[in-house]
Amino acid sequence: VKAELARSDKLRTISALAAGVSHEVRNPITVTRGFISLLKQPDLSDDKKNVYTALALEELDRAKQIITDYLAFARPSPQQLEALHLEEELSYVKQVLQPLASLNQIELTVRIEDALLWGDRVQLRQAFINLLKNAIEAVQPYGKVEAHSTVRGNQVCIVIQDNGAGMAPEDVQRIGEPFFTTKEGGTGLGMMVVFAVVKSFRGTVDLQSEPGRGSRFTVTLPLHKREDL
Numbered sequence: 001v002k003a004e005l006a007r008s009d010k011l012r013t014i015s016a017l018a019a020g021v022s023h024e025v026r027n028p029i030t031v032t033r034g035f036i037s038l039l040k041q042p043d044l045s046d047d048k049k050n051v052y053t054a055l056a057l058e059e060l061d062r063a064k065q066i067i068t069d070y071l072a073f074a075r076p077s078p079q080q081l082e083a084l085h086l087e088e089e090l091s092y093v094k095q096v097l098q099p100l101a102s103l104n105q106i107e108l109t110v111r112i113e114d115a116l117l118w119g120d121r122v123q124l125r126q127a128f129i130n131l132l133k134n135a136i137e138a139v140q141p142y143g144k145v146e147a148h149s150t151v152r153g154n155q156v157c158i159v160i161q162d163n164g165a166g167m168a169p170e171d172v173q174r175i176g177e178p179f180f181t182t183k184e185g186g187t188g189l190g191m192m193v194v195f196a197v198v199k200s201f202r203g204t205v206d207l208q209s210e211p212g213r214g215s216r217f218t219v220t221l222p223l224h225k226r227e228d229l
């Protein structure tokens with residue numbers, strides 16, 4: 001019954017998002033179309049040609065990224081609930097993101113106290129990839145990103161902190177809102193996915209952030225119980 005509920009929640013979000021996705025994808029396509037028509041001008045300087053082409057490509061990449069992020073969320077993969085080892089899943093996530101961190105000379109530390117969770121493996125990984133990717137993007141270039149977890153009673157707290165840009169209070173309010181992004185080429189879908197996944201695990205997300213100092217996300221998840229089986 002719980003899985004059913006989570007699924008109908010997700011379906012509602014997927015349809016609500018579809019309109020937003022078409023809108024957000026139509027914009028860059030319209031802009032790209034504009035730049036391509038400009039390229040047809042007969043005596044256009046090479047400089048202008050390069051600028052228009054670069055802008056058109058950037059816009060297309062953004063459209064593509066929105067579709068990719070949306071589909072990562074909406075793809076009809078049925079939820080597969082199983083017992084998961086937090087340590088195993090987070091070391092997978094670290095492996096995925098290490099190249100991005102190294103490329104930007106970012107120190108990525110993951111210290112996990114293992115915990116047994118109940119939920120969908122792909123979703124859990126996706127949520128932590130999104131959180132850590134944001135942290136890495138916030139500290140670029142250089143900087144530190146750290147994830148650690150502690151088991152307390154029947155739940156586990158996973159803290160992800162960075163010493164990066166931080167967020168203004170008005171931006172903290174908007175985090176997780178579909179398409180809210182402050183990044184050039186951002187999609188504003190990553191945190192929405194994080195909130196949806198954490199909700200499906202019946203957990204919570206807490207955020208503390210200070211502009212110029214960094215952010216700290218605390219994800220609290222209930223441990224796997226015998227009744228979940």
Ligand code: ADP
Pocket residue numbers: 130134135138162164165166167171175176180181182183185186187188189190191192214215
């Ligand atoms: P995107 O990364 O595509 O912009 P997200 O939904 O992942 O979309 O994040 C939305 C916004 O939240 C980001 O654009 C950024 O402004 C803010 N944000 C998220 N995580 C962090 C962080 N660790 N530090 C600073 N800002 C963050």
Ligand code: MG
Pocket residue numbers: 130133134190191
């Ligand atoms: Mg993101």
